[in-house]
Amino acid sequence: MISAFVILFFAALMSIALHRSVFLKPFALLALGIASFYTLNSVGVFLHGFELNSSISLFELILEIVLVALVLHEDEDITITQTLFLGAASILLLESSTLLSFVISFEALSIISIVLVSYIKTKEQAEGAIKMFIAAALATGILFLGVMFYVIGGGDLLKPISSSVTIFQKIGLFLMLAGVFYKLTVVPFHAWAADTYALVRHSHAAILTGVAKTVVAISAFNFFDSFLALELNLSVTLLAIVAVLTMTLGNFLALFQKNLAKILSYSSIAHAGYMMIAFMAVESQYAKDGILYISIAYIFMQTAAFLALDTMKKQYDISTLEDLKGFSKQNITLSFFFTIQLFSLAGIPLLAGFLGKAVVFYAGVDAGLWYVVLFALLNSALSVGYYAWIIKTIYFDKLEVKERFNEGSLVTVAQFILFIGTIYFGVYAGDIF
Amino acid sequence: MSAVELIFIPIILSIVLSFFVRGNSSISKYIAIALFIYLLDFSLSLFSSLPSSGYLNLGSYLNVKEFDFILTLQVDKLSVIMLVLTSLLLILVSLSSWTMKNQAMYFNLLIAFSGAIFGVFLSTNLLWFFIFWELTLVPMYFLVGIWGSDRRIYAAVKFFLYTHVASMFILLAFFLIYKESGSFDISVIKEVTLASPVLIWWLLFIGFAVKIPIFPFHTWLPDAHVQAPAPISVLLAGVLLKMGAYAMIRMVILLLPETSQQYAWVILALGVITLFYAGFMAIYETHLKKMVAYSSISHMGLVVIAISTISYAGLSSAVYEMLGHAFIISPLFLIAGFIHHKTGSWYMKDMGGIMQRAPYLSAIFILAGLGALGLPGTMGFVGELSILISAIKAYSLWIVFIALGSMVAAGYIIWTFRRVVYAQMSDIVEKTDFKMNPIEFLALIIFSILIIIFGLFPSLLFDVINPAFEQYKFLGGAL
Numbered sequence: 001m002i003s004a005f006v007i008l009f010f011a012a013l014m015s016i017a018l019h020r021s022v023f024l025k026p027f028a029l030l031a032l033g034i035a036s037f038y039t040l041n042s043v044g045v046f047l048h049g050f051e052l053n054s055s056i057s058l059f060e061l062i063l064e065i066v067l068v069a070l071v072l073h074e075d076e077d078i079t080i081t082q083t084l085f086l087g088a089a090s091i092l093l094l095e096s097s098t099l100l101s102f103v104i105s106f107e108a109l110s111i112i113s114i115v116l117v118s119y120i121k122t123k124e125q126a127e128g129a130i131k132m133f134i135a136a137a138l139a140t141g142i143l144f145l146g147v148m149f150y151v152i153g154g155g156d157l158l159k160p161i162s163s164s165v166t167i168f169q170k171i172g173l174f175l176m177l178a179g180v181f182y183k184l185t186v187v188p189f190h191a192w193a194a195d196t197y198a199l200v201r202h203s204h205a206a207i208l209t210g211v212a213k214t215v216v217a218i219s220a221f222n223f224f225d226s227f228l229a230l231e232l233n234l235s236v237t238l239l240a241i242v243a244v245l246t247m248t249l250g251n252f253l254a255l256f257q258k259n260l261a262k263i264l265s266y267s268s269i270a271h272a273g274y275m276m277i278a279f280m281a282v283e284s285q286y287a288k289d290g291i292l293y294i295s296i297a298y299i300f301m302q303t304a305a306f307l308a309l310d311t312m313k314k315q316y317d318i319s320t321l322e323d324l325k326g327f328s329k330q331n332i333t334l335s336f337f338f339t340i341q342l343f344s345l346a347g348i349p350l351l352a353g354f355l356g357k358a359v360v361f362y363a364g365v366d367a368g369l370w371y372v373v374l375f376a377l378l379n380s381a382l383s384v385g386y387y388a389w390i391i392k393t394i395y396f397d398k399l400e401v402k403e404r405f406n407e408g409s410l411v412t413v414a415q416f417i418l419f420i421g422t423i424y425f426g427v428y429a430g431d432i433f
Numbered sequence: 434m435s436a437v438e439l440i441f442i443p444i445i446l447s448i449v450l451s452f453f454v455r456g457n458s459s460i461s462k463y464i465a466i467a468l469f470i471y472l473l474d475f476s477l478s479l480f481s482s483l484p485s486s487g488y489l490n491l492g493s494y495l496n497v498k499e500f501d502f503i504l505t506l507q508v509d510k511l512s513v514i515m516l517v518l519t520s521l522l523l524i525l526v527s528l529s530s531w532t533m534k535n536q537a538m539y540f541n542l543l544i545a546f547s548g549a550i551f552g553v554f555l556s557t558n559l560l561w562f563f564i565f566w567e568l569t570l571v572p573m574y575f576l577v578g579i580w581g582s583d584r585r586i587y588a589a590v591k592f593f594l595y596t597h598v599a600s601m602f603i604l605l606a607f608f609l610i611y612k613e614s615g616s617f618d619i620s621v622i623k624e625v626t627l628a629s630p631v632l633i634w635w636l637l638f639i640g641f642a643v644k645i646p647i648f649p650f651h652t653w654l655p656d657a658h659v660q661a662p663a664p665i666s667v668l669l670a671g672v673l674l675k676m677g678a679y680a681m682i683r684m685v686i687l688l689l690p691e692t693s694q695q696y697a698w699v700i701l702a703l704g705v706i707t708l709f710y711a712g713f714m715a716i717y718e719t720h721l722k723k724m725v726a727y728s729s730i731s732h733m734g735l736v737v738i739a740i741s742t743i744s745y746a747g748l749s750s751a752v753y754e755m756l757g758h759a760f761i762i763s764p765l766f767l768i769a770g771f772i773h774h775k776t777g778s779w780y781m782k783d784m785g786g787i788m789q790r791a792p793y794l795s796a797i798f799i800l801a802g803l804g805a806l807g808l809p810g811t812m813g814f815v816g817e818l819s820i821l822i823s824a825i826k827a828y829s830l831w832i833v834f835i836a837l838g839s840m841v842a843a844g845y846i847i848w849t850f851r852r853v854v855y856a857q858m859s860d861i862v863e864k865t866d867f868k869m870n871p872i873e874f875l876a877l878i879i880f881s882i883l884i885i886i887f888g889l890f891p892s893l894l895f896d897v898i899n900p901a902f903e904q905y906k907f908l909g910g911a912l
Contacts, residue, residue, distance in 0.1 A: 348571060370608070
């Protein structure tokens with residue numbers, strides 16, 4: 001563990017010296033390469049409070065691959081540095097096993113995300129960044145309130161959650177879950193997300209929704225699953241309501257948006273709802289695989305979709321559905337990658353999005369929650385409405401402008417890496433289980 | 434190629450081709466035809482190697498034991514019949530799309546479709562079956578949305594959404610089956626008694642009923658049929674609807690025979706309503722292609738009635754009627770599309786007197802129409818008669834009123850002949866040149882030959898179909 005984190009952290013520090021030089025990107029890629037090498041070869045406990053098991057190491061590897069794509073795509077030096085920082089914090093959070101390490105690394109990730117979006121160039125970005133900052137501050141407050149209750153109730157910060165909890169500890173843990181749900185953009189803690197994701201730079205939004213969210217989802221699941229299993233009656237009722245609300249709201253609001261980034265933001269909220277099913281189904285042995293799978297699928301497809309949006313915005317000045325008309329005639333390669341990722345988000349088979357959802361939903365059925373899963377399935381079908389509408393705009397509508405640009409080849413490579421990930425995990429599930 | 438390559442190579446091939454072959458280049462067309470002929474040859478060759486009962490194993494791949502997510506490829510006689518039908522129709526559809534615009538992408542999508550549809554009929558793992566089932570939607574969405582007529586986008590999105598929502602019920606049912614049996618494989622599930630068969634039955638029934646389509650879940654089809662280009666309507670009617678019926682037989686009737694028997698009345702009632710409702714809608718329509726679309730739904734109603742008997746004879750005649758429906762409705766769609774292409778009108782009042790301008794075309798139209806109303810000597814007659822007999826066997830004599838469905842069919846078909854083929858020549862027809870590309874005409878001739886041969890010698894087909902259900906003789910009722 002320590003090795004990958006240390007490498008990324010120091011690489012991030014050193015990369016500052018390389019700003020404005022051509023070596024920055026190769027250096028960042030090299031660091032990520034070495035980090036993934038160490039991720040592959042180290043499983044176990046290295047430091048008190050942190051441990052690495054095989055499923056987490058798989059996710060870390062994928063995280064590093066996605067970071068490679070992000071670095072390849074990025075053309076701002078400062079963002080590359082912050083991507084490395086964020087990778088380091090993510091690794092820390094993923095491996096944390098005690099309350100103290102979880103809270104600290106959660107906050108580290110949170111602060112780095114705030115720093116990431118506060119590189120502001122326009123008024124809109126400022127609005128997005130402020131909203132995120134306030135939400136993150138609130139989440140921190142709630143999280144620490146929870147920690148306080150937990151400690152008052154006699155909890156030990158240096159140990160994982162024990163199997164017998166007092167009433168104070170229970171309150172504390174539910175409050176902490178609320179803090180975490182802020183980051184996961186679960187209803188009713190979602191309001192900031194739709195604006196922030198849509199307003200900040202799209203490549204930053206890719207990191208926020210694609211990377212940070214999945215990291216939080218997996219680590220929160222690993223951390224809270226024993227507690228949720230303990231409090232099954234309460235947590236299932238609560239989470240079922242929350243999950244159904246989240247996905248329904250996300251999908252319905254996405255249906256009415258004209259702005260592409262808004263659509264993807266609401267779809268990101270809807271996906272948080274699907275992830276909640278795994279939190280409900282902790283009893284089932286498939287819940288862990290499910291959250292891992294949907295996160296892996298999601299990190300590929302959502303990152304790729306937002307990166308594609310970034311390219312469209314920068315080079316073609318596309319931000320609404322209207323601008324996207326006939327895009328397939330303008331740039332067939334990017335259209336193709338974008339379409340595949342949208343199909344994956346919609347849950348069309350042979351793509352990772354389908355299997356990710358399938359495993360999570362099966363975990364729900366396995367835990368006896370088939371009626372919640374029915375809701376989720378219908379929601380997922382509903383979501384095809386707006387994804388198919390975007391694809392319709394790209395392929396079926398007539399092109400109005402005739403300009404044609406070529407994006408840099410590195411951008412295409414980044415898209416290609418994410419595309420391969422979506423395809424690979426859509427066909428072959430063997431690595432997950 | 435092995436079976437698994439037959440599924441994945443077309444899908445990959447179509448993606449690769451889409452980057453290199455653009456516009457009106459006909460390379461994809463020749464590749465597609467060669468591929469489809471190979472598929473037909475492969476499917477026919479499977480007949481000889483099939484065991485007398487049970488499945489022929491074609492290998493299993495991508496093994497994920499923990500989730501029973503294994504691409505198991507197995508065929509029995511029923512699926513081989515569907516494979517032959519599919520590849521035959523794909524060839525004929527390619528022939529009748531010979532002069533399609535923007536050919537490269539069109540045929541690329543057809544190639545991708547062929548891979549997905551083969552996956553549907555080859556895989557016996559429910560999860561993989563579902564994957565291919567859903568995958569067929571993607572090329573269809575583009576085929577309807579790009580090459581369709583005026584309201585194509587509405588029709589494409591509606592088709593995609595409607596059938597996708599229905600699929601969600603199927604997926605939930607599959608999950609419940611897996612939970613209760615511990616396996617996604619059909620041959621394993623058959624041996625297990627499920628804990629909640631009624632819930633699973635209803636979920637599966639609703640899901641597949643949309644695809645067939647059964648009233649009241651049919652509303653997507655008239656739109657899709659009318660807006661799709663004619664060859665794609667053929668694929669919709671000939672392959673996609675058959676997929677629904679195939680799945681209904683395989684997953685509902687044969688997997689849950691007792692529950693199906695319990696709810697046979699639901700299937701029967703909806704089948705009868707579909708038969709008559711769609712029939713009367715067809716009489717009412719003056720839009721030529723819509724008339725054919727409703728006639729297609731009406732015939733699927735007959736198939737549903739045959740399935741509802743849950744008997745050996747009923748299933749056999751259902752499969753026969755499925756094939757008959759494919760061969761009879763297809764030329765009707767193609768001719769309706771062709772007339773629209775030439776005259777620019779969909780409405781029968783503009784089409785009077787085509788007989789004088791295009792006698793051969795009209796002859797095929799009449800032949801297929803007579804097949805649709807069940808004239809002896811065509812496939813339609815044999816299909817309807819055998820369904821009637823099997824229904825009487827299963828439900829006793831009162832069911833004979835479904836023969837009236839044939840009269841309704843006679844109503845709309847003969848009236849259409851009067852208005853389109855024989856009526857006074859309209860101005861539009863007079864000005865139109867009905868010259869057809871010979872290759873597209875060849876496809877129509879092949880359809881007509883099939884209608885007559887299998888109509889005169891139904892045993893050619895029944896000899897193949899009956900053994901498919903031999904192991905289900907316990908269901909009763911031999912023809």
